[in-house]
Amino acid sequence: MTRPTRTKSSLINTNKKLSFVFNGKKYEGFQGDTLASALLANDVKLIARSFKYHRPRGIFTSGSHEPNALVEIIHDDYNEPNSKATTVELYEGLVAKSQNCWPSLKYDLMSINDKFSKFIGAGFYYKTFMWPSFFWEKVYEPVIRKAAGIGKLSKNKNNTNSEKGFLYCDLLIIGSGPSGLISAFIAGLSGIKVIIVEEDYVFGGSLNNEIFKISNMSPQAWVKSILKEIRKLSNVRCIENTSVIGMFDHGVFGAIQKLKESKIEQIFWKIVSKKALLCSGSLERLIPFQNNDLPGIMLSGSIRSYLNRWGVSNFDKVLLFTNNDDTYVTALDLISNGINLIGVVDTRDNPRIFDTKIKVFKSSQVVNATGKLYLKGVDIVNKEGELTHLKCDYLGISGGWNPNIHLSCHTGVRPEWNEKIYAFVAGKKNVSTHLKAAGSANGKFSLNECILDAEKQVLEILSDLEMKPKKYSLPKIKEQSFEIDPFWFVKIGSQRKWVDLQNDVTVKDIEMAYAENFRSVEHLKRYTTLGMGTDQGKTSNVTGLAILASLSNKSIPDVGTTVFRPPYIPLSIEALVGSSIGKNFKPTRLTPTHNWARDNGASFTETGLWLRAEYYSQKNEYHWRMSVDREVNSVRNSVGFCDVSTLGKIDIQGKDALEFVNKVYCNGFTKLPVGKVRYGLMLREDGIVMDDGTTARMSENHFIMTTTTVNAESVYRHLEFCHQCLWPEMDVHLISTTDAWAQIAIAGPNSRKIISKIVDKQFDVSDKNFPFMACKEITICGGVLARLFRISFSGELAYELSIPTQYASSLASYLMEIGKDENIIPYGTEALGVMRIEKGHAAGAELNGTISALNLNMGKMVSNKKDSIGMVLSKREGLNTLDGLRLVGLKPLKANNQLISGSHLFNSSDTITPRNDLGYITSSCYSPTLKSYIALGFLKNGCNRHGDKIKISNPILGKEDFAEVCNPIFVDTNGEKLRA
């Protein structure tokens, strides 16, 4: 070859060489190249194998609509499959390889599929893998899974740093071609906040592919000059390397930005904009004919891009095949670069003559392409049916242009057919998103029309926003024309003609689907996979519809269209996840005594978002049970304390606070005096238990409610619902104070001694003056504000002490110091749990969303003398059967046999079948007090079965055991201890 492989282009820096590796071989490209342009310049035509038939495929386009040239980019520690060679910006040391081929791209064994193509046409899977049905899971699916799929994941951890961000603007402009730039300029001058995003790594859109003059400048120079003006405006933000992937309701857009030479490699932007202008240009479509998928065949406009933008000029003999005027621009550019243009095959009878140097084959069609791994020549047929063979190494095809309206469909708005350009344009009904299309994306295919349209749209937007434009001038452009003949596909020839290159869908497949009555576009798509995959049929969809229309003798708008869905381009899940991963997936809440507990040997457990001390290990303890048993024994014999700050605390105040509390709990509260606490059971409106806790009446109109740890948020939300939506006239105010107050439980027979030592002298905590269920606002340690409640979760004499959060750690240390004589110990959630099971208190495991008050043996608590949430429906017949589930205690016949939560209960002589199921175990533990395993559970008719022997079955673990049914309160049945 005598010609240099590159012509001059301002967008390629030939002084900066970049070396890269493709399929193990080293090549050189330049700064400004994509992987595709560098490969083309190196005469690499065969890039990939197709998805289904493993046909050889080359580069077909020059952008993100590429169906063929999918490659795997190899990073140090992971691979990035399905990267489009046409959008990957070349960098020094890039390593890429082909997909869908084995053992090599040139000799792909799976290409055997191509030979059997007659048998694996449309609907092959549906028809073949039907019988026998059990074969599906065992044989068919594994085999199909192995052979199918585009690209492979490396399965290594991907160390890309992703972030998420928010952006706000008045006008979002999508695309920076001529329409986008003009719009950004006019809108920016007016002073509104504008964001213009460009998917490419350079601004300019289609102008980067052209060499005609704009205002006596090259298009690239014009882009540079207007960008300079735009960048002067501080209210306009220009972002390149960013694809808008979706449009959502109310002007919310998702966009993915790729960053170079930055610690953060990608940012997922959520852009909220009052208005949006779609300036995404248009995408060229193909024309199906026999073997139109050979490497060397690409879109006519893409040949022009590679020539003008990337200076790729190693095209030897080029032929063009078209039904419209745009291809002649490519023809002229090829000639002016001295490339051997064989001619233009035009389907039209009288195409306009652009230049006499161009040889035009009028009224002709390319009917077949020849070559094995790449294009060698084509057969063309004229109106008279005469066949001519032409040798060529590149064929540029153009079946017309589709406005790139992908985004306009995302909120469910269907595109509309435009008979002038034979393509779909954006539907007009984008009410909630305020999206408009402009320029080429709006079906204006000549540059002057484009610019005038952009001006019109942006002025309308400014007037909607009640802004006045400032003075501006539009560039001068030579008049252009765009005429097109609705020629969709070549009918001649019986071999396969490719419609959707990525999914290997042929004209024949569409005919077959039609013959088998899959005639609606939606059926056609699913049956043939037309328009699926990473390119979403950007080059093929409309052509497919046209074929369906011709089969059914309908017009294209009558056939209809499928709508595009987000995302516009594929994006990795991790881009959406951002940094919310691993430890950052959710916040971690630490208790007020966390650091103290950590320094004192605590192990922690997750409870919702909280980390709570589970147990405190001492030196000689090598098993958690040793710590837990010791903690329980210490509390039961002397005293211990536990941080229970995680329980939800809701402060309720107002003249109607008492009435409010009385309405949200099913049990009566009207008689609760000031200075007393009461247990409250909260139902859902359907009569099922929502939560339980205690509520203290601190003064006439001031209540403090506690909730379980896990329900703190939902109970608060529920109370706000009750107040705002049901009884707004009530004078009541709610606020969550969970984080403001630390709460420490001090439990055990010696707990009063400890309390006496810290409470300030003026407060009397004797049993007489501060009895069981008393509460009071007090001060401790010489003036620290506190609230003392005499309540017990363990069954022992116990108190809960609330203090402002910041004092909690000091209090813990202080308690250890003053409690030395009583051998005070801190205890964790395990000991807390053991003691509440021993005492038969229901907790999260029992309040499981299916349990009524009656199931908890608390049926009588539900007052039917007042209105409360859930009261009416708790009286439903189905919830009140005599033989329903009741909370019971269970003791294994052998004390050392562990009872397992989740096991089911059966009569000892019954077989283990669902029909015989009598209930289940909810909580279990080893009780150091009883020196036996114990459990709580729900058993049918349980109250009348105390003393019965019952079978416990756990089929998952394959275990069976026997236990005795008993009172769920294992210790201090009469409650003497807590009243001591």
Place this chain on the structure above:
Amino acid sequence: MIIDHPLLGPRDASEFIYLGDASLLNRPNWDEEKSEDNFYKYLYLRENVAGMHKELWFHQQGDRSWLVISRNTVTHEIFKVELATELKKNMGKSND
């Protein structure tokens, strides 16, 4: 989605929690003969509207207002956002 909060202006939908049909505001009386049936209808029977729908949203990561949003379930267009408190007071149907 953007919700135009009557007190705080436009806020992202991710700050809110959805509850459901705003008919939940019309809680029946507890002490009538047919109250069990009324509560059953109140809690379980819903119109499945394709079109204008009034629904309850809670501004969980905001000012904790319960809002009644009039939204077209087909186009997702939001026509009105009201404070549930105001709406309920104006309904004059409170149970007490």
